[in-house]
Amino acid sequence: MVKRYGPAVAVDGLSLTARRGEVTAILGPNGAGKTTTVEVCEGYRSADAGTVRVLGLDPARDAARLKPRLGVMLQSGGIPPAVPAGEYLRTLSRFHVKPHDTAWLLDIVGLTSHAKIPYKRLSGGQQQRLSLAAAVLGRPELVFLDEPTAGMDPQARHATWDLVSALKNDGVSVILTTHFMEEAERLADHVVIIDHGRAVADGTPAHLTGSAGQLRFRAEAGLDIDSLLAALPAGSAAKESPAGHYLIEVPGGSVQPALLAAVTAWCADRGVLPSSVQIESRTLEDVFLELTGKELRA
Amino acid sequence: MTSQPIAAEAAVRGTWSPAPGAASLRRMVAAQAAQETRQLLRNGEQLTLTLVIPLLLLAAFSLEPLISFGGGYTRIDFLTPGVIALAVMSTAFTSQAIATGFERRYGVLKRLGATPLSRAGLIAAKTATVIGVELLQAVIILLVALALGWSPDASPAAIVVVPLLVLLGTAAFSGFALLLAGTLRAEATLAAANLIYVVLLGIGGVVFPLTKFPAGARPLLELLPTGALSTGLRNVLANAIVFPARDVLTLAVWAVIGVALAVRFFRWE
Numbered sequence: 001m002v003k004r005y006g007p008a009v010a011v012d013g014l015s016l017t018a019r020r021g022e023v024t025a026i027l028g029p030n031g032a033g034k035t036t037t038v039e040v041c042e043g044y045r046s047a048d049a050g051t052v053r054v055l056g057l058d059p060a061r062d063a064a065r066l067k068p069r070l071g072v073m074l075q076s077g078g079i080p081p082a083v084p085a086g087e088y089l090r091t092l093s094r095f096h097v098k099p100h101d102t103a104w105l106l107d108i109v110g111l112t113s114h115a116k117i118p119y120k121r122l123s124g125g126q127q128q129r130l131s132l133a134a135a136v137l138g139r140p141e142l143v144f145l146d147e148p149t150a151g152m153d154p155q156a157r158h159a160t161w162d163l164v165s166a167l168k169n170d171g172v173s174v175i176l177t178t179h180f181m182e183e184a185e186r187l188a189d190h191v192v193i194i195d196h197g198r199a200v201a202d203g204t205p206a207h208l209t210g211s212a213g214q215l216r217f218r219a220e221a222g223l224d225i226d227s228l229l230a231a232l233p234a235g236s237a238a239k240e241s242p243a244g245h246y247l248i249e250v251p252g253g254s255v256q257p258a259l260l261a262a263v264t265a266w267c268a269d270r271g272v273l274p275s276s277v278q279i280e281s282r283t284l285e286d287v288f289l290e291l292t293g294k295e296l297r298a
Numbered sequence: 299m300t301s302q303p304i305a306a307e308a309a310v311r312g313t314w315s316p317a318p319g320a321a322s323l324r325r326m327v328a329a330q331a332a333q334e335t336r337q338l339l340r341n342g343e344q345l346t347l348t349l350v351i352p353l354l355l356l357a358a359f360s361l362e363p364l365i366s367f368g369g370g371y372t373r374i375d376f377l378t379p380g381v382i383a384l385a386v387m388s389t390a391f392t393s394q395a396i397a398t399g400f401e402r403r404y405g406v407l408k409r410l411g412a413t414p415l416s417r418a419g420l421i422a423a424k425t426a427t428v429i430g431v432e433l434l435q436a437v438i439i440l441l442v443a444l445a446l447g448w449s450p451d452a453s454p455a456a457i458v459v460v461p462l463l464v465l466l467g468t469a470a471f472s473g474f475a476l477l478l479a480g481t482l483r484a485e486a487t488l489a490a491a492n493l494i495y496v497v498l499l500g501i502g503g504v505v506f507p508l509t510k511f512p513a514g515a516r517p518l519l520e521l522l523p524t525g526a527l528s529t530g531l532r533n534v535l536a537n538a539i540v541f542p543a544r545d546v547l548t549l550a551v552w553a554v555i556g557v558a559l560a561v562r563f564f565r566w567e
Contacts, residue, residue: 042412043411043412044408044411044412044567064414064416067320067412067413067414068318068319068320068414069316069318070318070412072409072412074405074408074409074412076405077404077405077406077409078404078405078406078408078409079404079406079409080337080401080404080406081404082337082340082341083333083337087333087336091329091330091332091333092413094321094325094326094328094329095320095321095325095326095329095413095414095415096318096319096320096321096414097317097318097319097320097321098317098318098319107307108307108308134409136314138318138319138414139314139315139316139317139318140316140318141316141318162308162309163308165309166308166309166310166313166314167314169309169311169314170311170312170313170314170315170316171315171316172314172316
Protein backbone atom coordinates (compact mmCIF):
# COMPACT_ATOMS: atom_id res chain seq x y z
CA MET A 1 0.00 0.00 0.00
CA VAL A 2 1.14 3.51 -0.85
CA LYS A 3 -0.35 6.76 0.46
CA ARG A 4 0.93 10.23 -0.38
CA TYR A 5 -0.06 13.62 0.96
CA GLY A 6 1.13 15.96 -1.77
CA PRO A 7 4.85 15.36 -2.17
CA ALA A 8 5.13 13.61 1.23
CA VAL A 9 4.93 9.82 1.18
CA ALA A 10 3.18 8.70 4.37
CA VAL A 11 2.97 5.01 3.55
CA ASP A 12 5.59 3.70 1.17
CA GLY A 13 4.84 0.22 -0.06
CA LEU A 14 3.72 -1.19 3.29
CA SER A 15 2.49 -4.76 3.25
CA LEU A 16 0.92 -6.32 6.29
CA THR A 17 -1.57 -8.99 7.22
CA ALA A 18 -3.49 -9.04 10.48
CA ARG A 19 -5.06 -12.44 11.10
CA ARG A 20 -8.60 -12.84 12.35
CA GLY A 21 -9.00 -13.38 16.05
CA GLU A 22 -5.57 -12.00 16.79
CA VAL A 23 -4.32 -8.80 18.35
CA THR A 24 -2.04 -7.04 15.90
CA ALA A 25 0.06 -4.15 17.17
CA ILE A 26 1.44 -1.54 14.80
CA LEU A 27 4.44 0.19 16.32
CA GLY A 28 6.47 3.05 14.96
CA PRO A 29 7.88 6.46 15.80
CA ASN A 30 5.78 9.59 15.35
CA GLY A 31 5.14 10.18 11.68
CA ALA A 32 5.98 6.62 10.69
CA GLY A 33 2.61 6.15 8.97
CA LYS A 34 0.72 4.21 11.67
CA THR A 35 -2.38 6.36 11.79
CA THR A 36 -2.48 6.76 8.00
CA THR A 37 -2.34 2.98 7.62
CA VAL A 38 -5.15 2.46 10.11
CA GLU A 39 -7.26 5.21 8.56
CA VAL A 40 -6.98 3.67 5.11
CA CYS A 41 -8.22 0.38 6.62
CA GLU A 42 -11.08 2.24 8.33
CA GLY A 43 -12.14 3.71 4.99
CA TYR A 44 -11.28 7.33 5.81
CA ARG A 45 -8.91 7.71 2.90
CA SER A 46 -8.08 5.60 -0.08
CA ALA A 47 -4.63 4.31 -0.87
CA ASP A 48 -2.83 5.77 -3.88
CA ALA A 49 -1.57 2.33 -4.86
CA GLY A 50 -1.89 -1.22 -3.65
CA THR A 51 -4.73 -3.38 -2.44
CA VAL A 52 -6.40 -3.11 0.95
CA ARG A 53 -8.89 -5.71 2.19
CA VAL A 54 -10.53 -5.60 5.60
CA LEU A 55 -12.66 -8.64 6.54
CA GLY A 56 -12.46 -9.45 2.83
CA LEU A 57 -13.99 -6.10 1.82
CA ASP A 58 -12.58 -3.01 0.15
CA PRO A 59 -12.85 -0.31 2.85
CA ALA A 60 -13.43 2.45 0.28
CA ARG A 61 -15.88 0.68 -2.02
CA ASP A 62 -17.73 -1.58 0.44
CA ALA A 63 -17.89 0.97 3.27
CA ALA A 64 -21.61 0.50 3.89
CA ARG A 65 -21.18 -3.25 4.42
CA LEU A 66 -17.91 -2.98 6.32
CA LYS A 67 -18.57 -0.15 8.80
CA PRO A 68 -21.22 -1.92 10.90
CA ARG A 69 -18.68 -4.71 11.54
CA LEU A 70 -15.92 -2.39 12.77
CA GLY A 71 -15.31 -0.65 16.05
CA VAL A 72 -13.13 2.44 15.89
CA MET A 73 -11.32 4.43 18.55
CA LEU A 74 -9.69 7.51 17.05
CA GLN A 75 -6.47 8.87 18.45
CA SER A 76 -8.37 11.75 20.02
CA GLY A 77 -11.67 13.56 20.00
CA GLY A 78 -14.63 12.70 17.85
CA ILE A 79 -17.19 13.12 20.61
CA PRO A 80 -19.29 16.32 20.82
CA PRO A 81 -17.82 18.27 23.77
CA ALA A 82 -21.14 19.28 25.34
CA VAL A 83 -22.79 15.86 25.21
CA PRO A 84 -22.88 13.81 28.43
CA ALA A 85 -21.05 10.49 28.35
CA GLY A 86 -24.14 8.32 28.88
CA GLU A 87 -26.21 10.18 26.32
CA TYR A 88 -23.48 9.84 23.71
CA LEU A 89 -23.36 6.06 24.12
CA ARG A 90 -27.17 5.79 24.05
CA THR A 91 -27.37 7.67 20.75
CA LEU A 92 -24.60 5.60 19.23
CA SER A 93 -26.22 2.38 20.46
CA ARG A 94 -29.25 3.14 18.26
CA PHE A 95 -27.03 2.74 15.19
CA HIS A 96 -26.55 -0.98 15.93
CA VAL A 97 -28.89 -3.97 15.91
CA LYS A 98 -27.57 -5.65 19.04
CA PRO A 99 -25.56 -3.12 21.03
CA HIS A 100 -24.25 -3.72 24.51
CA ASP A 101 -26.33 -2.22 27.29
CA THR A 102 -24.94 1.30 27.62
CA ALA A 103 -25.32 1.52 31.41
CA TRP A 104 -23.44 -1.77 31.78
CA LEU A 105 -20.76 -0.63 29.37
CA LEU A 106 -20.28 2.65 31.25
CA ASP A 107 -19.78 0.55 34.37
CA ILE A 108 -17.21 -1.62 32.58
CA VAL A 109 -15.13 1.43 31.69
CA GLY A 110 -15.66 2.96 35.12
CA LEU A 111 -17.72 5.97 34.05
CA THR A 112 -21.05 5.24 35.76
CA SER A 113 -20.64 8.15 38.12
CA HIS A 114 -19.74 10.36 35.15
CA ALA A 115 -22.71 9.42 32.95
CA LYS A 116 -24.16 12.93 33.08
CA ILE A 117 -20.87 14.77 32.72
CA PRO A 118 -20.25 16.43 29.32
CA TYR A 119 -17.35 14.96 27.37
CA LYS A 120 -15.31 18.18 27.60
CA ARG A 121 -15.33 18.04 31.42
CA LEU A 122 -13.98 14.47 31.59
CA SER A 123 -10.26 13.99 32.23
CA GLY A 124 -8.08 12.85 29.33
CA GLY A 125 -8.09 9.26 30.56
CA GLN A 126 -11.86 9.29 31.08
CA GLN A 127 -12.33 10.62 27.55
CA GLN A 128 -10.21 7.76 26.25
CA ARG A 129 -12.31 5.25 28.19
CA LEU A 130 -15.54 6.66 26.76
CA SER A 131 -14.04 6.46 23.30
CA LEU A 132 -13.04 2.84 23.96
CA ALA A 133 -16.56 2.03 25.13
CA ALA A 134 -17.94 3.57 21.92
CA ALA A 135 -15.59 1.39 19.85
CA VAL A 136 -16.88 -1.89 21.33
CA LEU A 137 -20.52 -0.83 21.76
CA GLY A 138 -21.87 -2.43 18.58
CA ARG A 139 -20.34 -5.90 19.19
CA PRO A 140 -17.85 -5.48 16.33
CA GLU A 141 -15.84 -8.25 14.69
CA LEU A 142 -12.79 -6.07 14.29
CA VAL A 143 -11.69 -3.20 16.50
CA PHE A 144 -9.20 -0.49 15.56
CA LEU A 145 -7.61 1.22 18.55
CA ASP A 146 -5.35 4.16 17.75
CA GLU A 147 -3.11 4.68 20.78
CA PRO A 148 -5.85 3.55 23.16
CA THR A 149 -4.02 4.04 26.45
CA ALA A 150 -2.38 7.40 25.74
CA GLY A 151 -3.22 9.66 28.67
CA MET A 152 -4.60 6.88 30.87
CA ASP A 153 -3.48 6.34 34.44
CA PRO A 154 -1.92 2.95 35.26
CA GLN A 155 -5.19 1.49 36.60
CA ALA A 156 -7.11 2.45 33.48
CA ARG A 157 -4.28 1.18 31.30
CA HIS A 158 -4.32 -2.23 32.95
CA ALA A 159 -8.10 -2.38 32.73
CA THR A 160 -7.89 -1.52 29.03
CA TRP A 161 -5.37 -4.30 28.54
CA ASP A 162 -7.72 -6.71 30.30
CA LEU A 163 -10.53 -5.57 28.04
CA VAL A 164 -8.45 -6.11 24.89
CA SER A 165 -7.56 -9.60 26.13
CA ALA A 166 -11.23 -10.32 26.79
CA LEU A 167 -12.12 -9.15 23.27
CA LYS A 168 -9.52 -11.48 21.83
CA ASN A 169 -10.71 -14.41 23.95
CA ASP A 170 -14.17 -13.94 22.48
CA GLY A 171 -12.87 -13.98 18.91
CA VAL A 172 -12.76 -10.25 18.21
CA SER A 173 -9.83 -9.17 16.05
CA VAL A 174 -7.96 -6.12 17.31
CA ILE A 175 -5.57 -3.82 15.47
CA LEU A 176 -3.90 -1.31 17.73
CA THR A 177 -1.23 1.29 17.30
CA THR A 178 0.85 2.20 20.28
CA HIS A 179 4.00 3.84 21.55
CA PHE A 180 4.09 1.62 24.62
CA MET A 181 6.28 -1.38 23.99
CA GLU A 182 4.99 -3.01 27.15
CA GLU A 183 1.47 -2.76 25.72
CA ALA A 184 2.48 -4.50 22.52
CA GLU A 185 4.49 -7.13 24.40
CA ARG A 186 1.57 -7.96 26.68
CA LEU A 187 -1.29 -7.87 24.21
CA ALA A 188 -0.11 -8.57 20.72
CA ASP A 189 -0.02 -11.90 18.97
CA HIS A 190 1.61 -10.16 16.09
CA VAL A 191 3.71 -7.01 15.97
CA VAL A 192 4.52 -4.91 12.93
CA ILE A 193 7.11 -2.17 13.36
CA ILE A 194 6.87 0.50 10.71
CA ASP A 195 9.14 3.41 9.97
CA HIS A 196 9.10 5.89 7.11
CA GLY A 197 5.97 4.17 5.82
CA ARG A 198 7.53 0.72 5.49
CA ALA A 199 7.42 -2.40 7.65
CA VAL A 200 10.84 -2.87 9.20
CA ALA A 201 9.90 -5.89 11.34
CA ASP A 202 6.97 -8.26 11.42
CA GLY A 203 6.37 -11.23 13.70
CA THR A 204 5.34 -12.39 17.14
CA PRO A 205 6.81 -10.44 20.05
CA ALA A 206 8.90 -13.52 20.93
CA HIS A 207 10.11 -13.81 17.37
CA LEU A 208 11.11 -10.14 17.26
CA THR A 209 12.89 -10.03 20.58
CA GLY A 210 14.35 -13.40 19.67
CA SER A 211 15.73 -15.52 22.43
CA ALA A 212 18.79 -13.32 22.30
CA GLY A 213 20.10 -12.98 25.79
CA GLN A 214 22.15 -10.10 27.06
CA LEU A 215 24.68 -9.77 29.80
CA ARG A 216 25.69 -6.29 30.85
CA PHE A 217 28.32 -5.24 33.31
CA ARG A 218 30.33 -2.21 34.22
CA ALA A 219 34.07 -2.10 34.70
CA GLU A 220 37.03 0.15 33.98
CA ALA A 221 37.07 1.51 30.44
CA GLY A 222 39.24 0.09 27.66
CA LEU A 223 39.32 -3.62 28.48
CA ASP A 224 40.43 -5.83 25.60
CA ILE A 225 37.23 -6.88 23.84
CA ASP A 226 38.99 -9.33 21.53
CA SER A 227 40.42 -11.35 24.36
CA LEU A 228 37.03 -11.27 26.11
CA LEU A 229 35.40 -12.64 22.96
CA ALA A 230 38.00 -15.38 22.72
CA ALA A 231 37.13 -16.48 26.25
CA LEU A 232 33.40 -16.68 25.55
CA PRO A 233 31.36 -19.55 24.07
CA ALA A 234 31.26 -19.46 20.27
CA GLY A 235 28.63 -17.24 18.70
CA SER A 236 28.67 -14.57 21.39
CA ALA A 237 29.11 -10.91 20.59
CA ALA A 238 30.64 -8.25 22.84
CA LYS A 239 31.05 -4.50 22.75
CA GLU A 240 31.91 -1.57 24.98
CA SER A 241 29.44 1.26 24.63
CA PRO A 242 29.67 3.78 26.17
CA ALA A 243 33.08 3.59 27.81
CA GLY A 244 33.03 1.33 30.85
CA HIS A 245 29.69 -0.28 29.90
CA TYR A 246 30.09 -3.76 28.45
CA LEU A 247 27.38 -5.67 26.60
CA ILE A 248 27.56 -9.32 25.65
CA GLU A 249 24.85 -10.72 23.42
CA VAL A 250 24.02 -14.29 22.50
CA PRO A 251 22.10 -14.05 19.22
CA GLY A 252 19.57 -16.87 18.87
CA GLY A 253 20.38 -18.20 22.33
CA SER A 254 20.11 -17.26 25.94
CA VAL A 255 22.68 -16.49 28.57
CA GLN A 256 23.81 -19.77 30.12
CA PRO A 257 25.60 -20.20 33.46
CA ALA A 258 28.79 -21.08 31.57
CA LEU A 259 28.79 -17.67 29.89
CA LEU A 260 28.55 -15.88 33.22
CA ALA A 261 31.35 -18.05 34.60
CA ALA A 262 33.51 -17.32 31.55
CA VAL A 263 32.99 -13.56 31.94
CA THR A 264 33.78 -13.52 35.65
CA ALA A 265 36.81 -15.81 35.15
CA TRP A 266 38.12 -13.50 32.43
CA CYS A 267 37.66 -10.52 34.73
CA ALA A 268 39.35 -12.31 37.63
CA ASP A 269 42.39 -13.12 35.44
CA ARG A 270 42.77 -9.38 34.89
CA GLY A 271 42.10 -8.36 38.47
CA VAL A 272 38.95 -6.53 37.33
CA LEU A 273 35.83 -6.38 39.53
CA PRO A 274 32.72 -6.17 37.32
CA SER A 275 29.84 -4.22 38.85
CA SER A 276 26.14 -3.93 37.95
CA VAL A 277 26.14 -7.35 36.33
CA GLN A 278 22.76 -7.83 34.66
CA ILE A 279 21.38 -10.72 32.69
CA GLU A 280 18.29 -9.98 30.67
CA SER A 281 16.56 -10.82 27.46
CA ARG A 282 16.13 -8.21 24.78
CA THR A 283 12.90 -6.22 25.08
CA LEU A 284 10.68 -5.08 22.26
CA GLU A 285 11.93 -1.60 23.08
CA ASP A 286 15.52 -2.68 22.34
CA VAL A 287 14.38 -4.08 19.02
CA PHE A 288 12.35 -0.98 18.28
CA LEU A 289 15.21 1.42 18.97
CA GLU A 290 17.64 -0.78 17.07
CA LEU A 291 15.40 -0.72 13.99
CA THR A 292 14.17 2.84 14.09
CA GLY A 293 17.22 4.57 15.53
CA LYS A 294 17.51 6.82 18.51
CA GLU A 295 17.22 10.23 16.93
CA LEU A 296 14.15 12.21 17.91
CA ARG A 297 11.34 12.42 15.39
CA ALA A 298 9.48 15.53 14.51
CA MET B 299 -13.26 4.08 43.34
CA THR B 300 -16.23 4.15 41.02
CA SER B 301 -14.27 6.17 38.50
CA GLN B 302 -11.87 3.29 37.93
CA PRO B 303 -12.72 0.61 35.40
CA ILE B 304 -14.12 -2.69 36.57
CA ALA B 305 -12.39 -5.35 34.58
CA ALA B 306 -13.49 -8.63 36.16
CA GLU B 307 -16.99 -8.51 34.69
CA ALA B 308 -15.60 -7.75 31.27
CA ALA B 309 -13.59 -10.98 31.28
CA VAL B 310 -16.62 -13.31 31.37
CA ARG B 311 -16.33 -15.50 28.27
CA GLY B 312 -18.75 -14.73 25.49
CA THR B 313 -19.38 -11.17 26.66
CA TRP B 314 -17.79 -9.70 23.56
CA SER B 315 -18.74 -12.31 20.98
CA PRO B 316 -19.21 -10.42 17.72
CA ALA B 317 -22.80 -9.66 16.71
CA PRO B 318 -22.47 -6.60 14.52
CA GLY B 319 -25.13 -5.04 12.35
CA ALA B 320 -26.45 -1.64 11.36
CA ALA B 321 -29.83 -0.50 12.59
CA SER B 322 -32.34 0.66 9.98
CA LEU B 323 -31.52 3.98 8.34
CA ARG B 324 -34.68 5.51 9.76
CA ARG B 325 -33.74 4.56 13.30
CA MET B 326 -30.20 5.90 12.91
CA VAL B 327 -31.40 9.19 11.39
CA ALA B 328 -34.00 9.60 14.13
CA ALA B 329 -31.40 8.94 16.87
CA GLN B 330 -28.90 11.37 15.36
CA ALA B 331 -31.55 14.07 14.78
CA ALA B 332 -32.76 13.71 18.38
CA GLN B 333 -29.16 14.04 19.59
CA GLU B 334 -28.49 17.14 17.50
CA THR B 335 -31.80 18.74 18.54
CA ARG B 336 -30.98 18.20 22.23
CA GLN B 337 -27.54 19.71 21.70
CA LEU B 338 -29.04 22.74 20.00
CA LEU B 339 -31.72 23.33 22.62
CA ARG B 340 -29.20 23.00 25.44
CA ASN B 341 -26.81 25.50 23.89
CA GLY B 342 -27.48 28.99 25.24
CA GLU B 343 -25.82 30.85 22.37
CA GLN B 344 -27.74 28.85 19.78
CA LEU B 345 -31.02 29.47 21.60
CA THR B 346 -30.28 33.17 21.76
CA LEU B 347 -29.77 33.17 18.03
CA THR B 348 -32.76 31.03 17.07
CA LEU B 349 -35.37 32.14 19.59
CA VAL B 350 -34.43 35.03 21.84
CA ILE B 351 -33.31 37.50 19.16
CA PRO B 352 -36.30 36.90 16.83
CA LEU B 353 -38.76 37.20 19.74
CA LEU B 354 -37.05 40.31 21.11
CA LEU B 355 -37.16 41.97 17.71
CA LEU B 356 -40.79 40.99 17.28
CA ALA B 357 -41.75 42.39 20.68
CA ALA B 358 -39.55 45.49 20.68
CA PHE B 359 -40.36 46.70 17.17
CA SER B 360 -44.08 46.00 17.50
CA LEU B 361 -44.56 47.71 20.86
CA GLU B 362 -42.36 50.73 20.37
CA PRO B 363 -42.75 52.94 17.32
CA LEU B 364 -39.01 52.76 16.63
CA ILE B 365 -39.51 53.14 12.93
CA SER B 366 -42.49 53.65 10.70
CA PHE B 367 -43.00 50.80 8.31
CA GLY B 368 -45.35 52.49 5.86
CA GLY B 369 -47.28 50.54 3.26
CA GLY B 370 -50.45 50.57 5.34
CA TYR B 371 -49.42 47.66 7.58
CA THR B 372 -49.85 47.51 11.32
CA ARG B 373 -46.47 47.08 12.89
CA ILE B 374 -47.04 43.46 13.95
CA ASP B 375 -48.45 42.52 10.53
CA PHE B 376 -45.31 43.86 8.92
CA LEU B 377 -42.93 42.31 11.44
CA THR B 378 -44.25 38.75 11.75
CA PRO B 379 -43.29 37.55 8.23
CA GLY B 380 -39.88 39.24 8.56
CA VAL B 381 -39.19 37.61 11.91
CA ILE B 382 -40.17 34.20 10.52
CA ALA B 383 -37.63 34.76 7.74
CA LEU B 384 -35.03 35.71 10.36
CA ALA B 385 -35.83 32.60 12.40
CA VAL B 386 -35.33 30.38 9.33
CA MET B 387 -32.02 32.08 8.54
CA SER B 388 -30.80 31.81 12.14
CA THR B 389 -31.46 28.07 12.34
CA ALA B 390 -30.69 26.86 8.83
CA PHE B 391 -27.74 29.15 8.21
CA THR B 392 -26.05 30.68 11.24
CA SER B 393 -26.71 28.04 13.86
CA GLN B 394 -26.11 25.14 11.50
CA ALA B 395 -22.90 26.64 10.10
CA ILE B 396 -21.45 27.21 13.58
CA ALA B 397 -22.49 23.81 14.95
CA THR B 398 -21.21 21.92 11.91
CA GLY B 399 -17.98 23.93 11.80
CA PHE B 400 -17.15 22.92 15.36
CA GLU B 401 -18.23 19.33 14.77
CA ARG B 402 -15.77 19.22 11.93
CA ARG B 403 -13.03 20.76 14.08
CA TYR B 404 -13.62 18.36 16.99
CA GLY B 405 -13.55 15.32 14.70
CA VAL B 406 -17.21 14.58 15.40
CA LEU B 407 -17.99 14.28 11.69
CA LYS B 408 -14.95 12.05 11.26
CA ARG B 409 -15.97 9.77 14.12
CA LEU B 410 -19.53 9.55 12.76
CA GLY B 411 -17.94 8.46 9.49
CA ALA B 412 -16.81 5.28 11.25
CA THR B 413 -20.34 4.41 12.37
CA PRO B 414 -22.99 2.67 10.27
CA LEU B 415 -24.68 6.07 9.74
CA SER B 416 -23.91 7.06 6.14
CA ARG B 417 -23.13 10.62 5.09
CA ALA B 418 -26.50 10.84 3.39
CA GLY B 419 -28.03 9.69 6.69
CA LEU B 420 -26.13 12.37 8.58
CA ILE B 421 -27.33 15.07 6.16
CA ALA B 422 -30.89 13.74 6.58
CA ALA B 423 -30.50 13.96 10.36
CA LYS B 424 -29.23 17.54 10.15
CA THR B 425 -32.11 18.48 7.83
CA ALA B 426 -34.63 16.90 10.21
CA THR B 427 -33.04 18.78 13.11
CA VAL B 428 -33.27 22.12 11.32
CA ILE B 429 -36.90 21.53 10.28
CA GLY B 430 -37.82 20.38 13.79
CA VAL B 431 -36.32 23.49 15.35
CA GLU B 432 -38.02 25.68 12.72
CA LEU B 433 -41.38 24.15 13.63
CA LEU B 434 -40.73 24.95 17.27
CA GLN B 435 -39.73 28.51 16.35
CA ALA B 436 -42.82 28.88 14.16
CA VAL B 437 -45.19 27.82 16.93
CA ILE B 438 -43.64 30.18 19.48
CA ILE B 439 -43.28 33.15 17.11
CA LEU B 440 -46.82 32.76 15.77
CA LEU B 441 -48.29 32.50 19.29
CA VAL B 442 -46.39 35.59 20.44
CA ALA B 443 -47.39 37.43 17.24
CA LEU B 444 -51.05 36.56 17.76
CA ALA B 445 -50.80 37.73 21.35
CA LEU B 446 -49.38 41.00 20.03
CA GLY B 447 -52.36 41.44 17.76
CA TRP B 448 -51.15 39.90 14.52
CA SER B 449 -53.96 39.40 12.00
CA PRO B 450 -52.65 37.92 8.77
CA ASP B 451 -54.21 38.91 5.47
CA ALA B 452 -53.65 35.71 3.54
CA SER B 453 -55.37 33.47 1.00
CA PRO B 454 -56.05 29.83 1.97
CA ALA B 455 -53.16 28.85 -0.31
CA ALA B 456 -50.80 30.25 2.33
CA ILE B 457 -51.08 26.89 4.11
CA VAL B 458 -49.05 25.45 1.23
CA VAL B 459 -47.09 28.45 0.00
CA VAL B 460 -45.61 29.47 3.37
CA PRO B 461 -44.09 26.01 3.99
CA LEU B 462 -42.83 26.00 0.39
CA LEU B 463 -41.06 29.35 0.89
CA VAL B 464 -39.64 28.19 4.22
CA LEU B 465 -38.39 24.89 2.76
CA LEU B 466 -36.72 26.60 -0.20
CA GLY B 467 -35.16 29.14 2.14
CA THR B 468 -34.02 26.35 4.44
CA ALA B 469 -32.39 24.49 1.53
CA ALA B 470 -30.60 27.65 0.36
CA PHE B 471 -29.41 28.64 3.84
CA SER B 472 -28.35 25.07 4.69
CA GLY B 473 -26.32 24.85 1.49
CA PHE B 474 -24.40 28.02 2.34
CA ALA B 475 -24.09 26.99 6.00
CA LEU B 476 -22.42 23.73 5.02
CA LEU B 477 -20.31 25.52 2.42
CA LEU B 478 -18.86 27.75 5.18
CA ALA B 479 -18.58 24.98 7.77
CA GLY B 480 -17.03 22.54 5.31
CA THR B 481 -14.36 24.86 3.94
CA LEU B 482 -13.32 27.37 6.64
CA ARG B 483 -11.77 26.89 10.06
CA ALA B 484 -14.32 26.71 12.88
CA GLU B 485 -13.48 30.20 14.20
CA ALA B 486 -13.69 31.71 10.73
CA THR B 487 -17.04 29.98 10.20
CA LEU B 488 -18.28 31.39 13.50
CA ALA B 489 -17.22 34.92 12.57
CA ALA B 490 -18.49 34.76 8.99
CA ALA B 491 -21.83 33.20 9.94
CA ASN B 492 -22.49 35.85 12.59
CA LEU B 493 -21.42 38.70 10.35
CA ILE B 494 -23.60 37.54 7.46
CA TYR B 495 -26.47 37.08 9.90
CA VAL B 496 -26.22 40.66 11.16
CA VAL B 497 -25.83 42.12 7.66
CA LEU B 498 -28.78 40.16 6.26
CA LEU B 499 -30.82 41.07 9.35
CA GLY B 500 -30.18 44.70 8.46
CA ILE B 501 -30.72 44.58 4.70
CA GLY B 502 -32.97 41.53 4.34
CA GLY B 503 -36.33 43.18 4.95
CA VAL B 504 -36.63 41.59 8.40
CA VAL B 505 -37.45 44.64 10.52
CA PHE B 506 -36.32 47.48 8.25
CA PRO B 507 -38.63 47.74 5.22
CA LEU B 508 -36.84 47.41 1.90
CA THR B 509 -38.90 50.43 0.76
CA LYS B 510 -36.75 52.56 3.07
CA PHE B 511 -33.64 51.75 1.04
CA PRO B 512 -32.73 53.75 -2.08
CA ALA B 513 -34.90 52.84 -5.04
CA GLY B 514 -31.95 51.42 -6.97
CA ALA B 515 -30.95 49.06 -4.13
CA ARG B 516 -34.35 47.58 -3.45
CA PRO B 517 -34.58 45.12 -6.41
CA LEU B 518 -31.11 43.83 -5.53
CA LEU B 519 -31.99 43.41 -1.85
CA GLU B 520 -35.11 41.46 -2.83
CA LEU B 521 -32.84 39.06 -4.70
CA LEU B 522 -30.88 38.18 -1.55
CA PRO B 523 -32.08 34.95 0.10
CA THR B 524 -33.27 36.76 3.22
CA GLY B 525 -34.89 39.54 1.20
CA ALA B 526 -36.66 37.03 -1.04
CA LEU B 527 -37.89 35.01 1.94
CA SER B 528 -39.12 37.99 3.96
CA THR B 529 -40.69 39.62 0.89
CA GLY B 530 -42.29 36.35 -0.17
CA LEU B 531 -43.69 35.67 3.30
CA ARG B 532 -44.95 39.24 3.56
CA ASN B 533 -46.58 38.99 0.12
CA VAL B 534 -48.43 35.85 1.24
CA LEU B 535 -49.21 36.75 4.85
CA ALA B 536 -49.80 40.51 4.66
CA ASN B 537 -50.67 41.24 1.04
CA ALA B 538 -52.94 38.19 0.39
CA ILE B 539 -50.92 37.29 -2.70
CA VAL B 540 -51.65 33.65 -3.61
CA PHE B 541 -48.30 32.72 -5.15
CA PRO B 542 -45.30 35.11 -5.02
CA ALA B 543 -43.69 33.57 -8.10
CA ARG B 544 -40.65 35.83 -8.22
CA ASP B 545 -39.70 35.19 -4.58
CA VAL B 546 -40.24 31.44 -4.94
CA LEU B 547 -38.07 31.39 -8.04
CA THR B 548 -35.36 33.52 -6.38
CA LEU B 549 -35.19 31.17 -3.39
CA ALA B 550 -35.18 28.10 -5.65
CA VAL B 551 -32.17 29.49 -7.54
CA TRP B 552 -30.35 30.21 -4.26
CA ALA B 553 -31.19 26.70 -3.05
CA VAL B 554 -29.71 25.12 -6.18
CA ILE B 555 -26.58 27.28 -5.96
CA GLY B 556 -26.09 26.74 -2.21
CA VAL B 557 -26.57 22.99 -2.25
CA ALA B 558 -24.42 22.57 -5.37
CA LEU B 559 -21.56 24.56 -3.81
CA ALA B 560 -21.82 22.59 -0.55
CA VAL B 561 -21.77 19.26 -2.40
CA ARG B 562 -18.77 20.41 -4.42
CA PHE B 563 -16.62 21.93 -1.68
CA PHE B 564 -17.61 20.39 1.69
CA ARG B 565 -14.72 18.66 3.46
CA TRP B 566 -15.51 16.22 6.28
CA GLU B 567 -12.19 16.70 8.11
